[in-house]
Amino acid sequence: MERLRYFSEVLTLDLIQEKCNNCGMCVKVCPHEVFELKDKKVRIIGRDFCMECGACKRNCPQGAIVLDVGDGCGCAAGIIQGAFNGTAPTCGGPDKGTCCN
Amino acid sequence: MGCSDQKCGCGNSNELVSLQLKVPANDYGCKTPSNDPVPTSKPYIIGGIETRAGEIPQISARLDWKDYLGAFKVRWGIRRDQYRVDPGLYAVGIPNDRSDIFVTANYKFSFDLVRKNLNGVNAWLLVLDTKGVNVWCAAGKGTFGTKELVRRIQLTSLDKVVIHRRLILPQLGATGVAAHLVKEVSGFTVIYGPVRATDIPAFVQANYKASKEMRRVKFDWYDRLKLVPNDIIYNMRYLLTMLIVISVLSGINANGYSMQQALRNIVPIAKIVAAGYIAGIVFTPLLLPYIPTRNFSFKGLILGAIVSMLLFLNHSLDGGLMVNFAEIFFISSFSSFLAMNFTGASTYTSLAGVKKEMKIAIPVQVIFGAIAVMLLVLEIAI
Structure with missing residues (x-):
């Protein structure tokens, strides 16, 4: 089956090669095989599949990953909930909603 | 999806790790931290293991019927937010001071998946306090985060x-x-294992290397099917709201308002609302990769239109032609809205993408709804 993909034109992911030390941590944590470590060099091979979860950015010791993870999940229900509460996208939290657990 | 059963993993947590992370004295209680009174009432605790840090509760790596019943219930959204275990350290098998330490969330569903896949292994299981939320969602919120991990280690x-x-x-x-901050603060090296707990044995076998396959999040037919029951329950509020509002309004006629007419309409309206509900919540998720367009709301709109057209062609829609058209527009719009809400349950949508989608989807849904209302007004007026 073809891999599912979403809108790629709004993605903010980028890798600053000059800062990267090719440790490969991003390759290990990415859930969508966006990165590849080949010939001791890390590069982005599947940018379209990025969901901006932020795992690579958080685990990059070099700060070589540019990514705007935004203020919430890729979840329409959460955005609507946030709009009602007048807050950032939220799932109501574990004590309120039962959607996100 | 491994320890988690639903997507999130949205990196919106802004926790900062202060390097002088000291655990306040009162957090320790008196002597033995966190695992203080060994809770014997928990059926999964079968004993205790003596260590230099005191007795650690030993848990069973076999799930019993109660665990499976609990799993079934959370799938249907029953007491889902209270399905937790106490955070802390647990022993699986008979671990010693050289045994591996696996880390998970205190959502009991995650906890069960991990211990089940540690059957036959002697290991430690460190359960973080994620407020009963699964690993991926909690990681997105930061509760499964550097700070909590370091704190729990201490x-x-x-x-x-x-x-x-x-x-x-x-x-x-x-x-x-x-990982690098955890190492810096606690001295512990973080090894990222597989996405799915079921791959733990293979991961250990492969000398702690997660293969490409183990690292990728999937969203296949069965993954999507598992989400359907909870979505059916969770979105019930929309279904009931629609049913009540439309039924009440349906009492309006050329002569004013008729309660009897409204009551008579409840069953046919329930049929229409249910059609949109099933198209958006059951059909769209299951057929997700096969419907053209990446747009969830548009996928839902297409399926809503197909379902309502089939009902129309089968003469299953009530009322005259004008009413039928109104019903088709309503079913499509409702299905589109519900399908849009499935973005959060999927494993591959970004926040920026969803915002982009909603900017177009919501006006379209409102317009479709408005067309349905206009057709019904015309029907009454004529």
Whole structure:
């Protein structure tokens, strides 16, 4: 089956090669095989599949990953909930909603 | 999806790790941290293991019928937010000071998946306090995060329990945990394991290397099917709201308002609302990759239109032609809205993408709804 993909034109992911030390941590944590470590060099091979979860950015010791993870999940229900509460996208939290657990 | 059963993993946690992370004295209680009174009432606790940090509760790696019943219930959204275990350190099998330490969330569903897949292994299981939320979602919120991990390492005196300094984390925890900071603050090296707990035995076998296959989040037919029951329950509020509002309004006629007419309409309206509901919540998720367009709301709109057209062609829609058209527009719009809400349950949507989608989808849904209302007004007026 073809891999599912979403809108790629709004993605903010980028890798600053000059800062990267090719440790490969991003390759290990990415859930969508966006990165590849080949010939001791890390590069982005599947940018379209990025969901901006932020795992690579958080685990990059070099700060070589540019990514705007935004203020919430890729979840329409959460955005609507946030709009009602007048807050950032939220799932109501574990004590309120039962959607996100 | 491994320890988690639903997507999130949205990196919106902004926790900062202060390097002088000291655990306040009162967090320790008196002597033994976190695992203080060994809770014997929990059926999964079968004993205790003596360590240099005190007795650690030993848990069963076999699930019993109650665990399966609990899993079934959370799938249907029953008491889902209270399905938790106490955070802290647990023993699986008979671990010693050289045994591996696996880390998970305190959502009981995650906890059960991990211990089940540790059957036959002697290991430690460190359960973080994620407020009963699964690993990926909690990582997105930061509760499965660097700070909580470091705190829990200190609270459980992990450095006394084992002589090595390695932790195995579910890969999806990476959204909340910065491995290099954990190392810096606690001295423990984080090894990211597989996404799915079912791959733990293979991961250990492969000398703690997660293969490409183990690292990728999937969203296949069965993954999507598992989400359907909870979505049916969770979105019931929309279904009931629609049913009540439309039924009440349906009492309006050329002569004013008729309660009897409204009551008579409840059953046919329930049929229409249910059609949109099933198209958006059951059909769209299941057929997700096969419907053209990447847009969830548009996928829902297409399926809503197909379902309503089939009903129309089968003469299953009530009322005259004008009413039928109104029904087709309503079913499509409702299905589109519900399908849009499935973005959060999927495993591959970004926040920026969803915002982009909603900017177009919501006006379209409103317009479709307005067309349905206009057709009905015309029907009454004519």
